[in-house]
Amino acid sequence: xxxxxxxxxxxxxxxxxxxxxxxxxxxxxxxxxxxxxxxxxxxxxxxxxxxxxx
Amino acid sequence: xxxxxxxxxxxxxxxxxxxxxxxxxxxxxxxxxxxxxxxxxxxxxxxxxxxxxxxxxxxxxxxxxxxxxxxxxxxxxxxxxxxxxxxxxxxxxxxxxxxxxxxxxxxxxxxxxxxxxxxxxxxxxxxxxxxxxxxxxxxxxxxxxxxxxxxxxxxxxxxxxxxxxxxxxxxxxxxxxxxxxxxxxxxxxxxxxxxxxxxxxxxxxxxxxxxxxxxxxxxxxxxxxxxxxxxxxxxxxxxxxxxxxxxxxxxxxxxxxxxxxxxxxxxxxxxxxxxxxxxxxxxxxxxxxxxxxxxxxxxxxxxxxxxxxxxxxxxxxxxxxxxxxxxxxxxxxxxxxxxxxxxxxxxxxxxxxxxxxxxxxxxxxxxxxxxxxxxxxxxxxxxxxxxxxxxxxxxxxxxxxxxxxxxxxxxxxxxxxxxxxxxxxxxxxxxxxxxxxxxxxxxxxxxxxxxxxxxxxxxxxxxxxxxxxxxxxxxxxxxxxxxxxxxxx
Numbered sequence: 246x247x248x249x250x251x252x253x254x255x256x257x258x259x260x261x262x263x264x265x266x267x268x269x270x271x272x273x274x275x276x277x278x279x280x281x282x283x284x285x286x287x288x289x290x291x292x293x294x295x296x297x298x299x
Numbered sequence: 300x301x302x303x304x305x306x307x308x309x310x311x312x313x314x315x316x317x318x319x320x321x322x323x324x325x326x327x328x329x330x331x332x333x334x335x336x337x338x339x340x341x342x343x344x345x346x347x348x349x350x351x352x353x354x355x356x357x358x359x360x361x362x363x364x365x366x367x368x369x370x371x372x373x374x375x376x377x378x379x380x381x382x383x384x385x386x387x388x389x390x391x392x393x394x395x396x397x398x399x400x401x402x403x404x405x406x407x408x409x410x411x412x413x414x415x416x417x418x419x420x421x422x423x424x425x426x427x428x429x430x431x432x433x434x435x436x437x438x439x440x441x442x443x444x445x446x447x448x449x450x451x452x453x454x455x456x457x458x459x460x461x462x463x464x465x466x467x468x469x470x471x472x473x474x475x476x477x478x479x480x481x482x483x484x485x486x487x488x489x490x491x492x493x494x495x496x497x498x499x500x501x502x503x504x505x506x507x508x509x510x511x512x513x514x515x516x517x518x519x520x521x522x523x524x525x526x527x528x529x530x531x532x533x534x535x536x537x538x539x540x541x542x543x544x545x546x547x548x549x550x551x552x553x554x555x556x557x558x559x560x561x562x563x564x565x566x567x568x569x570x571x572x573x574x575x576x577x578x579x580x581x582x583x584x585x586x587x588x589x590x591x592x593x594x595x596x597x598x599x600x601x602x603x604x605x606x607x608x609x610x611x612x613x614x615x616x617x618x619x620x621x622x623x624x625x626x627x628x629x630x631x632x633x634x635x636x637x638x639x640x641x642x643x644x645x646x647x648x649x650x651x652x653x654x655x656x657x658x659x660x661x662x663x664x665x666x667x668x669x670x671x672x673x674x675x676x677x678x679x680x681x682x683x684x685x686x687x688x689x690x691x692x693x694x695x696x697x698x699x700x701x702x703x704x705x706x707x708x709x710x711x712x713x714x715x716x717x718x719x720x721x722x723x724x725x726x727x728x729x730x731x732x733x734x735x736x737x738x739x740x741x742x743x744x745x746x747x748x749x750x751x752x753x754x755x756x757x758x759x760x761x762x763x764x765x766x767x768x769x770x771x772x773x774x775x776x777x778x779x780x781x782x783x784x785x786x787x788x
Contacts, residue, residue: 250545250546253548259550260541260545263541264541264542265545265546266542266546274758275728277760280761280764281761283757283761284761284764287731287761287765288765290753290755291765294713294714294733294753295679295713295787295788297713298680298683298711298735299683299686299787
């Protein structure tokens, strides 16, 4: 994967000011242990939003 | 015995009808009028549109579910409402026209004590020449708005994959097909599912993907964008979206009103007034929405459609339709009870209610063409509003006509949104977002208009798992299986 996302940036093109994820951020997105933790946290956050909305 | 008629069996109408039947019991009657024989979990149409799910996995037959719930189900479309009755009928009634096989075109008047208009939208393909016509989707583009559309989209998508495997480069153009569209989120999810599937098929390098949308900036999503808490910052959805588009190498055109579609070519006008055209081999463009064209008549038979419905065909409710310019907009403009201001026994929910104004700032090109997203009223807010309206009506039936109405303003309500790419348990990712409130309240939350403690977004497997769970959970709930009332909207 490396820095592939950075390579899509075109100098002074419309995506030149975009933020792109690095290898570590990309790894975290598919790291099962980290994502399980995030799964619990996101679910709690969503349940709070659902509760506040009813 | 009181009779409640619910027009429409989508997310909002189905939620309202099933809860009303549960709360009212057999002492009162709930009637659902919907032209469809099947219920469709629309968010998963995205997966149907790329061949990851079948139509059968996102739909089910309504008749047995309504039979179980004790709901009187009429497979028909509503044609008109007589909220004052007629010369020959004291009670208000709805005129319906059957779509049920064997009874097509047959007309019937059904009297009601309370009415919920939850018809959803008319998919107004005819608004853009070439996108379609009065009969629906045209031949040049595809759609994922219905399960059948999504099946067709996948057939065309698979043809493109085969061409790419033979070495033929393909151009994909995905987004909104008119300057006043909503549902950018669905198109957003679709383009990243297409990108994911192209990678999986090993042909991503043979594809040029381009997003076209009426948003004035990427990440507007029809809600004026949002700021979400991330890494200690309040990060704009523009940064979030641009990052994702860049990472996946998807180009974009924004502030675009697609004004004509031809075979392999879309013509558009931009917010700066310039005209352009974009060629494509495959294009999925969401159509604009309009009301379904219900008419309303007074007791003497005179046409009062303009009293009951806004010019766009959506039903007027307790919103402030005189807010005027963007600078005057307030969160309090948004409806709370969804009661029609003229006829107190009529309510509207889901897409069928007329919003007071957009959420995104209205914009137009120097040529005077309006180009801005219209407000989304689908998904979680749609279900919550349907339940609140059903609660109000049940209270009035069971406790008396003075019972207070329940409130569910989109300015006090959040929404969860999961845009998933891929379907496998471990090979997909999703952008999971919550937004609170849906309609920004700049008085309560100066600056961003929203509570950044409850407005967040991130990309990863976790959101993808949530998308899977939501798919099964909401189909389970809609089928009224054991414990369905415990599942929140």
